[in-house]
Amino acid sequence: xxxxxxxxxxxxxxxxxxxxxxxxxxxxxxxxxxxxxxxxxxxxxxxxxxxxxxxxxxxxxxxxxxxxxxxxxxxxxxxxxxxxxxxxx
Numbered sequence: 001x002x003x004x005x006x007x008x009x010x011x012x013x014x015x016x017x018x019x020x021x022x023x024x025x026x027x028x029x030x031x032x033x034x035x036x037x038x039x040x041x042x043x044x045x046x047x048x049x050x051x052x053x054x055x056x057x058x059x060x061x062x063x064x065x066x067x068x069x070x071x072x073x074x075x076x077x078x079x080x081x082x083x084x085x086x087x088x089x
Contacts, residue, residue, distance in 0.1 A: 007055055007067055011074055015048045018081045025088050032089075040084050047077045 022037045022044075051070055060066040 004055060004067070007071060008052065010071070011048060011051050011055070014074060014078045015044045015081075018044050018078065018085060021082075021085050022088075025085065029088075036084075037088055040081060040088075043084075044081055047081070051077075 019041050022040050026034055026037050051074060054070050054073075055067070057066075
């Protein structure tokens with residue numbers, strides 16, 4: 001992990017791309033219900049808020065381990081959200 005700025009950018013890009021993918025799906029499937037897709041967007045925003053709050057937490061003892069854990073959590077939540085996007089029908 002190079003620095004906090006790059007971690008914040010990664011969080012923004014990953015979750016932003018997932019939200020964009022949902023918008024593309026909604027645009028291509030205008031005849032389908034968007035409740036599930038809107039729930040995915042809401043979950044992505046909640047994940048973003050939670051991860052940024054963790055990054056900005058200054059009361060951490062071991063910063064390197066803390067940031068690695070955040071990066072791992074981003075990967076895990078990102079995979080789950082991508083799977084949900086792929087299951088939209």
